[in-house]
Amino acid sequence: MxxxxxxxxxxxxxxxxxxxxxxxxxxxxxxxxxxxxxxxxxxxxxxxxxxxxxxxPEYYPTDCELEIFSEKTAEIADALIADGDAFDLIELGAGDATKSTYLLKYLLEKKADFTYLPIDISENVIAYLNMTLPVTLPGLQITGLNGEYFHMLTKAASISSRRKVVLFLGSNIGNMPINDAIEFCRELRKHLSPGDMALIGMDLKKDPKxxxxxxxxxxxxxxxxxxxxxxxxxxxxxxxxxxxxxxxxxxxxxxxxxxxxxxxxxxxxxxxxxxxxxxxxxxxxxxxxxxSQKFTIMQADQIAINTGFVPVGQFFDTKKWFIDAIWVAA
Ligand SMILES: C[S@@+](CC[C@H](N)C(=O)[O-])C[C@H]1O[C@@H](n2cnc3c(N)ncnc32)[C@H](O)[C@@H]1O
Structure with missing residues (x-):
């Protein structure tokens, strides 16, 4: 024993x-x-x-969201840069950050004033990002945070009080039943100040097969x-x-x-x-x-409105299988 x-x-x-x-x-x-x-x-x-x-080949959500991030990088980045104030780009459940790397690269080229704070429960992921991203993206300010979403979001807020832009990609939000996802967004809103932003990736309902x-x-x-x-x-x-x-x-x-x-x-x-x-x-x-919950576009808006956000932007892949929605904390 x-x-x-x-x-x-x-x-x-x-x-x-x-x-x-x-x-x-x-x-x-x-x-x-x-x-x-x-x-x-x-x-x-x-x-x-x-x-x-x-x-x-079957796992379409990554391809769809990659298409959005690679094809619409400038529009997404410009919406997040807003009026140009310095900000913390916090990514919840960053994984290997393949999609966000498009955004990070563009923000660096634009000389945006930001720090990247990826959060992940996997120690392995955070060690990998801390080691590789400064090499592939020279000049990137990065502080990886290993732990649960909200514990680390609290830690991020204790490190810096700058404007926050939170990425939550890959339809991670779908890894909870809808009511829990609503609670999650409410909790996320509590960690933000008016004007802070969230960019949420959601997999949409489509052919069941x-x-x-x-x-x-x-x-x-x-x-x-x-x-x-x-x-x-x-x-x-x-x-x-x-x-x-x-x-x-x-x-x-x-x-x-x-x-x-x-x-x-x-x-x-x-x-x-x-x-x-x-x-x-x-x-x-x-x-x-x-x-892995699938959403309608209307549900995505409803979740934002019901949890203290204003939906201000929507980005889709060409098949309209996936949405990356931008919300501003009301
Ligand atoms: C489905 S993967 C998506 C990765 C990435 N966002 C993407 O779109 O490719 C989910 C990631 O979230 C992390 N994760 C899952 N639950 C978490 C939690 N409660 N707190 C922090 N990270 C979590 C996992 O370790 C994993 O890297």
């Missing part, structure tokens, strides 16, 4: 993260129905799998991405998931726009987490892994 966690020093930051992970996993797997929080997808392996997924294929790619990357979370639990929490006994099952409901991923247990089985807690699975029982 591993007793690492029982003796964890909660003042040790790396152990605190492990304890939080452990508590969330146990709470989720003891719930009915069982669930895991998709924010834990992103360890170093998960980051790599997500990059593979972004390059897969196109949506479902993106979460069920032929190469099985999404499947490996989901199973990686069980493997992460094995690696970091001394557990014994047999990943060959779980199947990836994505669904899309065109009515609600909810695209959900599940892992289905293919046998009656028991899994021991950290040598302490045993979780029983029945054959065909599922773990709810992730939601």
């Amino acid at each position: 591993d007793s690492t966690l029982a003796h964890t020093d909660l003042n040790d930051p790396s152990k605190t993260k492990t304890v939080l992970f452990y508590n969330d996993v146990i709470t989720g797997l003891k719930s009915t129905p069982k669930r895991l929080n998709s924010k834990y997808f992103y360890d170093a392996n998960g980051d790599k799998l997500f990059q593979e997924l972004m390059n897969s 196109v949506v479902l294929a993106a979460y069920n790619d032929k190469e099985g990357i999404t499947k490996r991405f989901n199973l990686n979370l069980l493997e992460r639990i094995n690696r970091e929490l001394n557990s014994n998931f047999d990943v060959s006994k779980f199947e990836h099952y994505p669904t899309y409901d065109p009515e609600t726009g909810a695209c959900k991923s599940y892992l289905i247990s293919t046998a009656d089985q028991r899994v021991t987490i950290n040598g302490k807690e045993t979780i029983a699975f029945l054959k065909d029982e599922y773990i709810y892994m992730e939601i």
